Amino acid sequence: MYQSLLELFNDREAAESITACFQCGACTAACPLNVFNGPKLSPRQFIRRLQLGLPVNIDPYLCMMCRACESVCPRNVKVTKLIQELRKIWFKNNRTPTPLTQALWKIYEDGNPWGYPSRTRGQWLDKLDSNIVKKRSDTLLYIGCVSSYDIRLQRISTAIAKLLLKAGVDFTVLGDEERCCGDPVYHAGETDFLEELVSENMAKFNSLGIRRIVALSPHCYTMFRDIYPRYGGDYEVLHYTEYLAELIDTGKLSIDARLEARVTYHDPCYLGRYSKIYEQPRRLIESVKGLSFSEMSLSKELSLCCGGGGGRILMESKPEERPSNIRVKQAVETGAEILITSCPYCIINFEDSAKVQKTPLKIMDVAELLQAAAGGQDG
Ligand code: SF4
Ligand code: SF4
16 A cells, blocks of 8 residues: 555655654644644644555645645655645545635636636736836736735735836736636646646746746745746746845835834745745845834744645635634734735735734735835825
8 A cells, every 4th residue: 555655646755755754743743733623634644644554534635735844844754745646646536625626617717716807817007107018028027816806915916016117127917818827726736737727828928038937926936936847947936025135135126215113024834934035025124114023933934824825725714723813813912013924825814814803913015015115005
């Protein structure tokens, strides 16, 4: 059985890491799902069952792919890659949760997981004075599905575009022609459609001469940086916080106004633990004069997942099982008035939790903060 599971797992490096596990249990203690009274996830038991060739007894779609388990594992066991391999097997056996399979159909038909019409994807651009759609440039600002359609999150899209325009950067956006990067397809474990979607996106990018992709969402960023190269993608990929930090460091962008507020910062999993981008968002926050910044006790490598990764943003979690509730409390404990982050999924989850907890904590993206300091609020 152990041998046959290894055969089923295409990711050899991940499959071979199973044997390194010495069952210390640090991963299970670190998993955010184990702080609730809801469904538990024990990566330790999962790996043990793989070692012994026993049937695995976890739902791989519960995992938020936050990598908290891997960050504490002393043996470098590839827990999330193994869970991803299991998802592929579950997908082939029609065991993928319905909300995720429905989202895949909507991506197939409309280019986004909620089935919004593609002709309205670029409407957020109406809030800009400049026409940057399909302008000839080798730098693409890739907005992503949720920040294209969601009215609240469009404020992040316009803030980043305005900051890039202010810095005099030459860039383009795809507007109505942008399609999902494939993150939900990848996390569902659907490999055939993923290949089709990635190939179509790359054909579009290549036909426009795109060489550099600046992604708004850490989830799209991770897709372009880690998954697209498997299909031949060869782009310089940056998260927008990296790009803006570079523009500030080189003097192309300056933030002159002051904002008086107590703030803290949440490291999104797909930016922090996945890519070690910890300093750039903090440098951007520091560039705004007048802010008083405090770290939360769990920050950087130890940051607590908001609950939205691994496709979980498209699946329902019971209110009492949302890690964002705990994260919002941790932010309030610092005395912060504003919880800043740099991922649209984190914004959705934290705003929901702040509302439920009736806390006046304000949730902002780094780009919104900079734009508010640089030249006024968007929205
Ligand atoms: S990736 Fe996160 S949610 Fe998944 S098993 Fe590891 S710690 Fe738990
Ligand atoms: S932390 Fe690593 S070595 Fe320890 S039980 Fe988990 S997977 Fe095994």
